[in-house]
Structure formats: structure tokens, C-alpha cells
Amino acid sequence: MLKKRSVTLKGHATSLALEPEFWSVIDKELSVTGGSLAGLVTSIDERREPGQPLSSACRVWALNRALTAGQG
Incomplete structure (x- = not known):
């Protein structure tokens, strides 16, 4: 199930579901x-x-961060 959080980017409110x-x-x-x-x-x-959708970019960032942490 996706969880939404709200953030402000460049002065505009948006929500991100991950x-x-x-x-x-x-x-x-x-x-x-x-x-x-x-x-x-x-x-x-x-x-x-x-x-690239922002949610997709955030998922890729999190995956890369998790993979990098797992190598240390």
C-alpha cells in the first residue's frame, strides 16, 4: 500500500506516494x-x-542508497 507525504518544491505543494x-x-x-x-x-x-516521474526518481534514489549501504 502506498503512503503519501506532502512536500513543497520550488514553492509548490505536491504529494509523493511511495x-x-x-x-x-x-x-x-x-x-x-x-x-x-x-x-x-x-x-x-x-x-x-x-x-521521469518524481516518485520513480525517489524510488531509484532509495534503491541505490539501500544497495550502497548494503555494500558497506
Whole structure:
């Protein structure tokens, strides 16, 4: 089941729906770095491929983060 969270990107409110497993990776990153959800999502948004949905970019980011953490 997808869980939605609201963030503000470039002054516009948007919601992001991801599976709990992806939110878990994101939440862990935020607890380690002390960053904000809006800051992380903005960073992901700025680096995503043209035409790539934001939710997809966030999933790919979380997957890459989880894979990298598993290698350490």
C-alpha cells in the first residue's frame, strides 16, 4: 500500500506516494543526515531525467542508497 507525504518544491505543494519500504530508506537517510524531506526531494528532483516521474526518481534514489549501504 502506498503512503503519501506532502512536500513543497520550488514553492509548490505536491504529494509523493511511495511504498513503506522506500519511505523507510528515506527516513533513515534523514535521521542520519539531519536533513529535511523537502531538501532531499528537491535534490532528487533536480537530478532526475527529463520525463521521469518524481516518485520513480525517489524510488531509484532509495534503491541505490539501500544497495550502497548494503555494500558497506
